[in-house]
Amino acid sequence: MAKNTEKVQKSKGQFAEAWVRLRRNKGAMIGLSIFLLIVMIALLSPVFFDYETEVIKQDYGSVKLAPSSDHWFGTDEFGRDIFARVCWGSRASLAIAAIVTIIALSIGAVLGSLAGYYGGKVDMIIMRIMDIFMAIPGMLLAICIVAALGTGTEKLVIAMTISSVPSFSRIVRGAVLTVRNSEYVRAATAIGAKDRHIIFSHVLPNGLAPIIVQTTLRFATVILSIAGLSFIGLGIQPPQPEWGSMLANARSFIRDYSYMCAFPGLAIMITILSLNLLGDGLRDALDPRLK
Amino acid sequence: MIKFIIKRLLALIPVIIGVTFLVYFIMSLAPGDPALLLLGEDATPEQIADLREEMGLDQPLIVQYGRYMFKLVTGDMGTSYKTKNAVAKEVFSRFPNTLILAGFSTLVSIVLALPLGVFAAVKQNSLFDTVSMVVALLGVSIPIFWFGLLLILLFALKLGWFPVSGFDGFKSLVLPGLALAFQHMAAIARTTRSSMLETIRQDYIRTVRAKGLPENKVITRHALKNALIPTITVIGLQIGGMMGGSVLTESVFAWPGIGRLMISSISGRDTPMVLGCILMFSITFSIINLIVDIVYGFVDPRIKAQYK
Numbered sequence: 001m002a003k004n005t006e007k008v009q010k011s012k013g014q015f016a017e018a019w020v021r022l023r024r025n026k027g028a029m030i031g032l033s034i035f036l037l038i039v040m041i042a043l044l045s046p047v048f049f050d051y052e053t054e055v056i057k058q059d060y061g062s063v064k065l066a067p068s069s070d071h072w073f074g075t076d077e078f079g080r081d082i083f084a085r086v087c088w089g090s091r092a093s094l095a096i097a098a099i100v101t102i103i104a105l106s107i108g109a110v111l112g113s114l115a116g117y118y119g120g121k122v123d124m125i126i127m128r129i130m131d132i133f134m135a136i137p138g139m140l141l142a143i144c145i146v147a148a149l150g151t152g153t154e155k156l157v158i159a160m161t162i163s164s165v166p167s168f169s170r171i172v173r174g175a176v177l178t179v180r181n182s183e184y185v186r187a188a189t190a191i192g193a194k195d196r197h198i199i200f201s202h203v204l205p206n207g208l209a210p211i212i213v214q215t216t217l218r219f220a221t222v223i224l225s226i227a228g229l230s231f232i233g234l235g236i237q238p239p240q241p242e243w244g245s246m247l248a249n250a251r252s253f254i255r256d257y258s259y260m261c262a263f264p265g266l267a268i269m270i271t272i273l274s275l276n277l278l279g280d281g282l283r284d285a286l287d288p289r290l291k
Numbered sequence: 292m293i294k295f296i297i298k299r300l301l302a303l304i305p306v307i308i309g310v311t312f313l314v315y316f317i318m319s320l321a322p323g324d325p326a327l328l329l330l331g332e333d334a335t336p337e338q339i340a341d342l343r344e345e346m347g348l349d350q351p352l353i354v355q356y357g358r359y360m361f362k363l364v365t366g367d368m369g370t371s372y373k374t375k376n377a378v379a380k381e382v383f384s385r386f387p388n389t390l391i392l393a394g395f396s397t398l399v400s401i402v403l404a405l406p407l408g409v410f411a412a413v414k415q416n417s418l419f420d421t422v423s424m425v426v427a428l429l430g431v432s433i434p435i436f437w438f439g440l441l442l443i444l445l446f447a448l449k450l451g452w453f454p455v456s457g458f459d460g461f462k463s464l465v466l467p468g469l470a471l472a473f474q475h476m477a478a479i480a481r482t483t484r485s486s487m488l489e490t491i492r493q494d495y496i497r498t499v500r501a502k503g504l505p506e507n508k509v510i511t512r513h514a515l516k517n518a519l520i521p522t523i524t525v526i527g528l529q530i531g532g533m534m535g536g537s538v539l540t541e542s543v544f545a546w547p548g549i550g551r552l553m554i555s556s557i558s559g560r561d562t563p564m565v566l567g568c569i570l571m572f573s574i575t576f577s578i579i580n581l582i583v584d585i586v587y588g589f590v591d592p593r594i595k596a597q598y599k
Contacts, residue, residue: 128305131309132310135580137572139531143553147557244434261437261444265441269432
């Protein structure tokens, strides 16, 4: 029991220190603020806009209106308010990216820990399989899965998860390998601690830094991929608002109504930018050696 | 060195077998009876049954895969459901266009990124450093397809300097090339800067400076070569993203490559064509990774020494 509390305090100290460093990083704080703002927009969209009447309802009396005080971002070819759709569009991207990241991280953590901790044949089999998945560019693997299974939100989640697992398992394996041979893990083994206990209480918490950074960056990659897949018609299907599919619609009107192309793209870029700023900051804060 | 190259070449074989099997397996999950799709709606059940047997569709998946691979080695990728043409013929006629686009973008991104990253590091915290790193941060954050649309809007529609879409000479290569290059340039420049910063703080650089060598020679002769190793890693890692990106870029600019062929084949439910395109991308990806590995061996004496 005493051993456990000691460990918790130690890792708390480590992350409190990292948090202090992160707070001093201006870029990271800007990124975190923007990202939290986007999360707020996603959560509050249903309060401000009614999905049926304001987000997907077509209104032929107000098609292709330029941005004004009534319609901040203008309206699209079906007379729908682009501001409402951009705000609502954040929900799909963030929700799918969150689900995908959590599932992929969990699977990757299990596979990576097994490979890194046990080594030998287990490691070889798991990592060779991951190598094969990684030999197909992520976006193409996702396209391939969607092409076979068909479009739809849950298929998009499957496709993005499968293409995200290999990079997570690789990074977890690397983290486990560096910690595994340390003296405190050997000490835990010597006093007869169970493998599962060692992995979850000692190995993973101490190898967490690169995993956190990778999670942030992967979250950004998933959002970009969802937008990309939707842009080529393989992701979120209309009329549900999603940034990539909004851009795909808007490109037909780019010559005369270019404002339609501006806002969904800007939304994607700002989201990715905030995550990149946060990811860079986390990397510097969690691993001061890299600075 | 030759031992190293041969070893890498041999390691490529299981990867390609694994990749082709994975892609074949995933695509076999696609709904629809291939025999029915090939013959059309008005085929008799006997005709369908005959073709199914002829195509080996009554065999287990692994046997089907074996037959596919056997044909693939002879350059046969099956028949398109849509055009009834040989898939290999269409894929190979479009593949050079994809290579031209991706090759041009890789070249542009490397040529722009290296000086940008090196100068930013050498003049750390200067205005040049700040501006170029902000641009690079925007570059890694901007979606390729949106950047492509912005380029079309400004340089094709407003200024009329370049064509909006299609492939007709060098001029039409510029916009899609830049769209695809920007993100990679940004990523390469960021890595080059940070590895350069790390290198110029090393002891041996201090020694060279102490010897009195001019600063530009310190950078070009001594620092750059070592700083380039992480850069090459990143260029290698970027190639996968480059291929995914080229699918999007081809779609934005109506570029006649295999990326666009693949997308239109997906919406036309033309499974053999989709399979052919994805395999072509994956095999190319594996081969380029091999080339990057070999280049790595040449640049990094530590790897070279292992295979002496």
